[in-house]
Amino acid sequence: MIEKTFLGEFEQMVLLAILRIGDEAYAVPIRGEIEERAERRVSRGALYTTLERLEAKGFVESAMGSPTPERGGRSRRIYAVAAPGLEALENSRAAMANLWQGLDSVTDESR
């Protein structure tokens, strides 16, 4: 069996944000999505570096879009999750799920 691929936590968040957004997934909304959902601050630099690394590893693909007609609206780099990215994401999800299995009651989550 080939070793499964895993992702860092922030990398996972970025991939998930891209999936959530769908088309129009470029840096600004990706950042917003993570900050909102994970309630955690994300610096722009952190995001771009991570996107670059994800692309280098083949987990996402990107292409420049066309400029938008807003003030200052320059071209956006649009991202999409590639197949290996989906797979890695699923691996990570499954791993954590297996470890959480049966422990939900331990942290007194409000469910």
Next chain:
Amino acid sequence: MIEKTFLGEFEQMVLLAILRIGDEAYAVPIRGEIEERAERRVSRGALYTTLERLEAKGFVESAMGSPTPERGGRSRRIYAVAAPGLEALENSRAAMANLWQGLDSVTDESR
């Protein structure tokens, strides 16, 4: 509001493994639990280093147990998750859950 604390992925795994094991949570079974549940190889060094760091941050507590009467059975360092560790674990879980929300169907998980 005080900034919430989050954990790296491996750190989460270690904490979860300790919780799963309960008493008798020392390095060897912790490692086994992670390798089994997450289907991922864990080097002993990686684990000890991470445990040390978790303890330094107050997320786990440890104490040496007594030697066991097995061949080579020297003292084990027994770990327990401390309150801040539980909290951080829950924060991390919630953050990822929020991002996964509604995306379960995207990765064609086998359920």
Next chain:
DNA sequence: TCAATTAGGCCTACAATGTGAACATTGTGC
């Protein structure tokens, strides 16, 4: 036309976390 302003990309240095390999210690068994 051009300065101000805005949106967005990109670079760079550094901090934190993850990892493997080797070494150290303390037991048992003979």
Next chain:
DNA sequence: GCACAATGTTCACATTGTAGGCCTAATTGA
């Protein structure tokens, strides 16, 4: 006492996470 087993510990290095600042392309409006 010597070999071997079970743990623990150390350390250097790789990968990932993070902040901050810089660069560029677009709109506006005088």
